[in-house]
Amino acid sequence: MSLVYLWRRIHLGRNPLARGSDRVEAAIVVFGVLIALLGVPLAAAAGSEAYAAMMERSALETASRHSTTAFLLEDAPPARIGVDGTPSTETASVAARWALPDGRFQEARVASDLGASAGDAVTVWLDESGAVVEPPVMPLDATSAGIGVGVGVWLAAVTLLAAGYVLARCLLNRARWAAWDREWERFGQGSRS
Numbered sequence: 325m326s327l328v329y330l331w332r333r334i335h336l337g338r339n340p341l342a343r344g345s346d347r348v349e350a351a352i353v354v355f356g357v358l359i360a361l362l363g364v365p366l367a368a369a370a371g372s373e374a375y376a377a378m379m380e381r382s383a384l385e386t387a388s389r390h391s392t393t394a395f396l397l398e399d400a401p402p403a404r405i406g407v408d409g410t411p412s413t414e415t416a417s418v419a420a421r422w423a424l425p426d427g428r429f430q431e432a433r434v435a436s437d438l439g440a441s442a443g444d445a446v447t448v449w450l451d452e453s454g455a456v457v458e459p460p461v462m463p464l465d466a467t468s469a470g471i472g473v474g475v476g477v478w479l480a481a482v483t484l485l486a487a488g489y490v491l492a493r494c495l496l497n498r499a500r501w502a503a504w505d506r507e508w509e510r511f512g513q514g515s516r517s
Contacts, residue, residue: 349492356489359485360481363478364478367474368474372474378470382460382466389459391447391459392448395443395446396418396444400418400440401439403437415436447459
């Protein structure tokens with residue numbers, strides 16, 4: 325839908341029945357649509373910035389973390405089944421052991437799916453000092469964050485514009501009702517004469 329089409333649909337032209345408040349309301353709608361359209365590149369820039377920051381974090385974490393296979397030393401708590409019959413995606417902290425590059429073994433508590441048994445293999449992420457850390461941010465996470473930020477910024481702007489329109493419409497309606505009251509008052513005085 326083009327702006328010209330939109331303007332023609334709401335433009336009141338020389339209609340003698342159009343009040344000044346109707347023209348103001350039409351201008352607010354056109355202005356709001358223009359601002360919403362101009363907000364798309366700004367939201368895209370915010371999303372791009374978030375994506376770049378997450379990709380930088382991903383590169384740093386990928387360079388400083390590595391994965392290894394650990395084996396659980398104990399059973400994890402039993403899995404929970406949801407009301408809809410699907411298993412829970414919760415994790416529990418369970419003791420595990422893995423081999424270090426120098427041949428020694430290290431033990432620590434790691435996150436494991438509920439219902440896992442002793443001896444099951446799990447992937448553990450370690451930092452340069454050998455401490456257990458979260459997995460690095462993946463490029464797909466960065467993409468999701470960028471899209472989420474961009475869409476979120478644009479939706480927030482559109483929500484504010486819509487709230488501004490609703491407020492303006494309420495104020496304009498109040499002015500219209502006051503004008504109607506004055507007209508009825510004048511009409512009532514004219515019929516008494």
